[in-house]
Amino acid sequence: MRRSLTALLMVLVLAGIALRPLEHTAWREQVRRQPGLEWRRLDGAAGQGLTLGLLGGFRALAADLLWLRANAAWERCDLAGTHAALALVSAVDPRPVAFWLNGARMIGYDMPYWRIAALGGETALPAGVVRHVHEEQARAAIAHLERAFAQHPDDPLVHIEIANLQLQQLGDVVGAAEHYRNAALQPTAPYYAARLHAELLRRLGREHAAYDWLVALHPTLPPERDNPYAMADTVLARIRELEERLALAPADRYQPGRR
Amino acid sequence: MNFADTAPLGFSPRRVGVLAEHAFREAVRQRVFQFTTLLAAVLVLGSLGLRELDFGGAEAKFVADFGHGALVLFGSVLTIVMTVQLLGGELENRTVLPVLARPVRRSEFICGKFLGAWAVVLVFCAVVTALLLLALWLCGVATVAAPGEAPVVRGGAAAPYAAVLLGGALQAVKFALLTAMVLLVGSYAQTSLFAQASSFLVLVICHLQYLARDAWQSGGSWAARLGGGLIGFVFPNFQLFGGELLGGDAADLALAGRVAAYGALYTAVFLGLAVWSFRRREI
Numbered sequence: 001m002r003r004s005l006t007a008l009l010m011v012l013v014l015a016g017i018a019l020r021p022l023e024h025t026a027w028r029e030q031v032r033r034q035p036g037l038e039w040r041r042l043d044g045a046a047g048q049g050l051t052l053g054l055l056g057g058f059r060a061l062a063a064d065l066l067w068l069r070a071n072a073a074w075e076r077c078d079l080a081g082t083h084a085a086l087a088l089v090s091a092v093d094p095r096p097v098a099f100w101l102n103g104a105r106m107i108g109y110d111m112p113y114w115r116i117a118a119l120g121g122e123t124a125l126p127a128g129v130v131r132h133v134h135e136e137q138a139r140a141a142i143a144h145l146e147r148a149f150a151q152h153p154d155d156p157l158v159h160i161e162i163a164n165l166q167l168q169q170l171g172d173v174v175g176a177a178e179h180y181r182n183a184a185l186q187p188t189a190p191y192y193a194a195r196l197h198a199e200l201l202r203r204l205g206r207e208h209a210a211y212d213w214l215v216a217l218h219p220t221l222p223p224e225r226d227n228p229y230a231m232a233d234t235v236l237a238r239i240r241e242l243e244e245r246l247a248l249a250p251a252d253r254y255q256p257g258r259r
Numbered sequence: 260m261n262f263a264d265t266a267p268l269g270f271s272p273r274r275v276g277v278l279a280e281h282a283f284r285e286a287v288r289q290r291v292f293q294f295t296t297l298l299a300a301v302l303v304l305g306s307l308g309l310r311e312l313d314f315g316g317a318e319a320k321f322v323a324d325f326g327h328g329a330l331v332l333f334g335s336v337l338t339i340v341m342t343v344q345l346l347g348g349e350l351e352n353r354t355v356l357p358v359l360a361r362p363v364r365r366s367e368f369i370c371g372k373f374l375g376a377w378a379v380v381l382v383f384c385a386v387v388t389a390l391l392l393l394a395l396w397l398c399g400v401a402t403v404a405a406p407g408e409a410p411v412v413r414g415g416a417a418a419p420y421a422a423v424l425l426g427g428a429l430q431a432v433k434f435a436l437l438t439a440m441v442l443l444v445g446s447y448a449q450t451s452l453f454a455q456a457s458s459f460l461v462l463v464i465c466h467l468q469y470l471a472r473d474a475w476q477s478g479g480s481w482a483a484r485l486g487g488g489l490i491g492f493v494f495p496n497f498q499l500f501g502g503e504l505l506g507g508d509a510a511d512l513a514l515a516g517r518v519a520a521y522g523a524l525y526t527a528v529f530l531g532l533a534v535w536s537f538r539r540r541e542i
Contacts, residue, residue: 016492
């Protein structure tokens with residue numbers, strides 16, 4: 001019995017070694033498309049029901065239920081509970097971008113107010129402390145979003161969310177402009193990302209760069225009557241504004257359809 | 260030693276076919292097949308009513324994930340319970356003796372049980388995949404990929420049907436492997452209960468095999484490395500068969516082909532070991 005068990009194990013190990021190259025290439029490709037469940041990050045926090053659900057393949061449903069848990073903690077302004085639930089959601093199912101975006105909004109925009117309230121309220125605290133808390137949470141939210149890039153490389157919505165946090169919470173116009181640009185370069189980017197990049201370039205005083213960007217952008221946009229979200233007429237109006245400000249000669253001005 | 264193994268009796272695919280047909284008919288009559296198929300069907304179609312529970316992505320993606328979960332969970336339960344009943348039941352009730360008293364090789368007996376059990380699982384996979392396609396069609400959203408939250412510049416929707424079909428096919432390959440593994444366990448086990456419990460344990464290990472591989476590769480204590488390496492090489496990686504992520508392009512088909520080849524080769528190994536083990540068993 002013992003000898004046959006040893007022989008059986010030997011055969012299985014040899015088969016494992018022989019099939020290793022096939023498994024390795026397929027597994028590498030699979031992980032590139034979707035990381036395996038991060039069981040280490042679940043760290044015992046998942047109950048038996050959740051574990052069974054995950055092993056059974058109900059990953060999306062498990063993540064949805066955890067998202068409900070995160071929202072319940074968020075409603076109670078429970079800082080630790082919300083953080084823990086958000087970490088679980090992203091460990092169980094990092095595929096939906098919405099989990100990353102909404103989680104970052106909770107961390108970056110809501111949690112500072114919970115922390116400030118716990119410290120005695122905005123009126124009782126020095127302005128520097130209030131600002132520090134806002135910035136710390138914004139950085140935590142950005143770090144949360146940067147983890148999303150492992151699953152969603154260069155996703156425009158993640159870039160835009162980072163840019164929003166940098167602009168609104170950190171006042172980092174340069175960083176925000178860069179992320180709006182990264183978003184706009186992606187094929188599935190919303191149209192407004194490119195317009196916001198140009199607007200921030202203008203705010204930074206880089207009007208030539210803003211003009212060049214808009215001139216390159218305008219021919220790629222559908223006519224406004226076909227897609228009002230593209231706002232091609234608004235982009236053209238901004239181009240004209242910049243031409244006035246830059247005092248460009250009529251011959252150097254942008255002519256739609258000519259370049 | 261069994262008479263059939265000493266007699267000059269060649270391996271007969273025809274006898275295997277007869278045994279497989281018998282095993283298939285026996286398995287289809289089992290309540291576990293009807294029960295798991297019904298439950299999976301209810302879950303797949305019920306996912307249409309649970310779409311409001313989805314917060315993360317597109318409705319079609321939720322329905323596809325949910326249906327795939329039903330296929331994986333109930334397919335695994337069906338494969339283990341049915342295969343154990345097919346082999347263990349024959350051994351416990353001694354009905355295997357009149358079969359093996361005839362000119363039938365033990366290898367033919369195991370191969371017949373394997374094919375019969377797998378045929379039932381194939382029917383299950385086909386029914387659940389068809390229902391999932393129907394649910395997606397009823398859902399009326401032609402995308403599995405999460406859509407952008409705003410109008411996009413370029414880019415179209417991904418087709419979900421190819422992913423569902425590929426996912427169903429890869430699960431069928433995985434269940435073939437699981438069937439062979441359960442037959443190996445069943446050929447050793449003295450009771451059906453032990454065979455079922457061990458098979459479920461093996462299923463969990465196979466789903467978490469990649470963690471053992473990680474432990475082996477990432478270093479740490481020598482005990483962790485040894486244990487991780489042993490588990491990583493002895494058990495196949497079931498996480499590879501998550502074909503619901505695939506689309507229908509050439510790269511996806513090539514990946515699915517590699518995974519299917521991996522599953523088929525491992526199935527052959529486990530089936531060979533099950534035959535070897537069953538031949539050595541005292542009945």
